[in-house]
Amino acid sequence: MTSVSIRDLTLKFGSLEVLKSLNIDIDEGEFLVLLGPSGCGKSTLLNCIAGLLDISDGQIFIGGKNVTWSEPSERGIGMVFQSYALYPQMSVEGNLAFGLKNARMPKDEIAKRIARAAEVLQIEPLLQRKPAQLSGGQRQRVAIGRALVRDVDVFLFDEPLSNLDAKLRAELRVEIKRLHHRLKNTMIYVTHDQIEALTLADRIAIMRSGIIQQLDTPNEIYNRPVNLYVAGFMGSPGMNFIEGEISGAGDSIFSFASTQIPLARYPFVQEDPPKKVIFGIRPEHVTCGTAAADEPFIVDVEIEVVEPMGADTLVWSVLDGKEFRFRVDGQSQLHPGQMIRIGFDPAKASIFDAATELRL
Amino acid sequence: MADVISHDTAGAAPLNRTRLLEGPQGAKPKRAISPRNIFIYGTLLLVSIYYLLPLYVMIVTSLKGMPEIRLGNIFAPPVEITFEPWVKAWATACTGLNCDGLSRGFWNSVRITIPSVILSIAIASVNGYALANWRFKGADVFFTILIFGAFIPYQVMLYPIVILLRELGIYGTLWGLILVHTIFGMPILTLLFRNYFTTVPEELFKAARVDGAGFWGIYFKIMLPMSLPIFVVAMIIQITGIWNDFLFGVVYTKPDVYPMTVQLNNIVNSVQGVKEYNVNMAATIITGLVPLFIYFISGKLFVRGIAAGAVKG
Secondary structure, X not given: OEEXXXXXXXXXXXXXXXXXXXXXXXXXXXXXXXXXOOOOOHHHHHHHHHOOOOOOEEEEEEOOEEOOOOOHXXXXXXXXXXXXXXXXXXXXXXXHHHHHHHOOOOHHHHHHHHHHHHHXXXXXXXXXXXXXXXXXXXXXXXXXXXXXXXXXXXXXXXXOOOOOOHHHHHHXXXXXXXXXXXXXXXXXXXXXXXXXXXXXXXXXEEEEOOEEEEEEOHHHHHHOOOEHHHHHHOOOOOOEEEEEEEEOOOOOEEEEOOEEEEOOOOOOOOOOOOOEEEEEEOHHHEEEHHHHHHOOEEEEEEEEEEEEOOOEEEEEEEEOOEEEEEEEEOOOOOOOOOEEEEXXXXXXXXXXXXOOOEEO | OOOOOOOOOOOOOOOOOOOOOOOOOOOOOOOOOOHHHHHHHHHXXXXXXXXXXHHHHHHHHHOXXXXXXXXXXXXXXXXXXXXXXXXXXXXXXXXXXXXXXXXXXXXXXXXXXXXXXXXXXXXXXXXXXXXXXXXXXXXXXXXXXXHHHOOOOHHHHHHHHHHHHHHHOOOEOHHHHHHHHHHHHHHHHHHHHHHHHHHOOHHHHHHHHHOOOOHHHHHHHHHHHHOHHHHHHHHHHHHHHHHHOOHHHHHHEOHHHOOHHHHHHHHHOOOOOOOOHHHHHHHHHHHHHHHHHHHHHHHHHHHXXXXXXXXXX
16 A cells, blocks of 8 residues: 655745656555755655645645645654754653644543653653753654654654764664564655665665656665666765777677677667667676686786775776776785786676666 | 883783973963963953943942032042932932932833833744744845844934824823834844744754644744743843933933933933032932843843844844
């Protein structure tokens, strides 16, 4: 069943179109992540869904109800903000009760709901404290609790982990995922962090200047990006891109400079590919040393820079005049200037039309 | 160096290190008497004397009897301390036909200041909140007009307001003056509150809307409890400003309801009879006591308010 539907949603500030005719369907219990660089409109879209921004055109449905003109409190949504936005003068209990009091709920029902939310989030000992006396992680839990007590259908997260340090962020990421498994609510989550997106999402919507580029599972987006932008945005370190030409009709070959890569195993989505293309391969899909021998494509490269990162090591090399990165095991002993044999399977590559930047 | 134990690296071999016994080490010593200190404290002392001397003269003179004043030594402390001038200034000094001293003006001023302060702050805080958080259509135009109002000289508006008050039937009454003070307090106070409310994180406002609070709900339950400091600042600005006002008081009221400042002027500037310097000094100090008291108990907040209103605007 569809939980949230967005139909032709358009938002204009004056003559500037911030969101352009967006259509999204989100299933009940789904975890959707809106991912994109800052200024791409992802937070704006979330604010539109929440009803905090009036839209210019289109419709929004939540739980089968048309909420296009409804107040935020009538939409059955709860929102968690980047700064948590806890009311500083109220205790944790007051923060949780605020929305319920506004809805004129009886006192014993409020107490019951707070007790349940506090139990789920393990914040019972904190109920009488003020937000200033809480740590970042605790504040975030209270912010989630504020959505939880209102018994909403949809949780909206607006970059909730961006204010935390790396370690706490990793911990709370897991906690949000655990919470989602337990509550099974629909969740829409805005972030610019691709690790958060890949780890949390059932589906990811990658946005760029008000348009959704690709809306798919993390696996599809990672392995089969629909265009050059998505391919470049996902993955860190980013995909290697090489400009070149395709020749040959049946078993085509990608060639640049003096290198030729056979594309027999590459699953083209288009029958008749254009001549000028961009060939992309992820650093982690490249093997090196003796393991490379089994790969369909093998080449020798000169190592330029070695970046050890603990678990693995990133190697910057030169492949026939082009910069080429690949990832090797963290224990390998490589040195700049050394020649090394690498190989990869072109079936794992992504090839884009150089003109339209779309996947071929 | 066997007795020096290194705490830097646990388990590592003790570092072989030693300090130079000569030359600078540790905290840098501070000299109590340096050219810099002499200059700073000297200047402060000089400026303090410059500002406090008139106050000293006023207090000393107000405690002297007239024969002693006629000796002409204004800096000399009183030989015979008398509180007679203070009593006279408060209770029996004459202005026009009334001979009940400043007490009448004092109570008039209280009755003008309190409603004006409450009314102007109540309206301006809602104005500022609406301008900062609810971006309604025409908000920018409204704000520009309001700020522009702060730059129009009062003199231009004196007479039109006289006509306005006359038509409303409250010319010469306390409520007429209260209305004038409320209106003229609007630009600066609205600016003050708007600037303060824009510093409240927007997400807090959004969260309250998601929680179902409306315009007044957010104002009373979220914004008000968070903005006590700025309310105190607004109160200081308004209390001192309205208490010290002379122009509006003299233009828009009649002798019965003259505020204290107008009455003080009438006492000090009365042309008939002997100039009673001691009574004049006492009357002036009494009039200035309220703002002085406010400044003393809230000096820090006042400075903060000036900075918030003037610099950021």
